Amino acid sequence: MTKLIYLNDTYLSTLNATIINELNDANGLAIIVDRTIFYPQGGGQPSDVGFIKSESATYKVSSVRLNDSGLVLHYGEYIEGTFTMGQQINLSIDLDKRIVNARVHSAGHLLDCAVSSLDLAHLKPSKGFHFPEGPYVEYEGVLENKNDWINPIQEKINDLVKENIQISNYSLSFEEAAQKNIWAPAGKSARVVDFEGFDGCGCGGTHVLNSSEIGEISIRKIKVKKGVTRIAYALK
Ligand SMILES: [Zn+2]
Numbered sequence: 001m002t003k004l005i006y007l008n009d010t011y012l013s014t015l016n017a018t019i020i021n022e023l024n025d026a027n028g029l030a031i032i033v034d035r036t037i038f039y040p041q042g043g044g045q046p047s048d049v050g051f052i053k054s055e056s057a058t059y060k061v062s063s064v065r066l067n068d069s070g071l072v073l074h075y076g077e078y079i080e081g082t083f084t085m086g087q088q089i090n091l092s093i094d095l096d097k098r099i100v101n102a103r104v105h106s107a108g109h110l111l112d113c114a115v116s117s118l119d120l121a122h123l124k125p126s127k128g129f130h131f132p133e134g135p136y137v138e139y140e141g142v143l144e145n146k147n148d149w150i151n152p153i154q155e156k157i158n159d160l161v162k163e164n165i166q167i168s169n170y171s172l173s174f175e176e177a178a179q180k181n182i183w184a185p186a187g188k189s190a191r192v193v194d195f196e197g198f199d200g201c202g203c204g205g206t207h208v209l210n211s212s213e214i215g216e217i218s219i220r221k222i223k224v225k226k227g228v229t230r231i232a233y234a235l236k
Helices: 093-115 146-163 174-179
Strands: 014-025 029-034 050-053 058-066 072-080 088-093 124-129 135-139 166-172 190-195 217-225 228-235
Touching: 014 146, 050 190, 058 124, 058 228, 093 124, 093 146, 093 217, 093 228, 146 217, 166 174, 174 190
Parallel strands: none
Antiparallel strands: 014 029, 014 088, 029 072, 050 058, 050 088, 058 072, 124 135, 135 228, 166 190, 217 228
16 A cells, blocks of 8 residues: 555655555556655546656656556656666655645535535535536535525635635544545545544545645535535636
């Protein structure tokens, strides 16, 4: 398994690690290291991009995935030289992109907080898409008079931004998580992302430290289809 260092620190942009494998699969060439700061695409959040470098080689990372064995696959291409197994290398991510991704992801969770504080508890968060282009959260349940809710939700979420709510994370065992109705990978511990004062949410993404770091949010559109309400948002 690759150690997922990004879970502990959203803002860590470089890290030394060791090459443990290199392989080719349907997605192309992949480098595997013992620990990583690269976020693998998943949970509605895009992967990080950046570089892996040794003294004589440079590899450009263009997409990242986590496989079923818990290994992080860094897909990309060599720009110069090649690595050898066991070699010490340095990882560096594009921190500006990472922070945008973290702000967009945290905004999606803050939308859940806004929805629950507006007495819309019949809307249950089901799926989030937190890419910078066109992010949204889907809720199971129908929001009646949807267009009347755009302004109240927007006002509420921006109030929560201004309240500077602390965002933290902690782990729960699979059983503890199940008791609290929090999602966890089958048989594994849950990582809970917690906005102070609101229900925690099972999530493996990267988040900013507090709601004010997200900045102003606009609610773009609310769509209701087949019992699902989709609320699209954007950062300003
Ligand atoms: Zn999340």
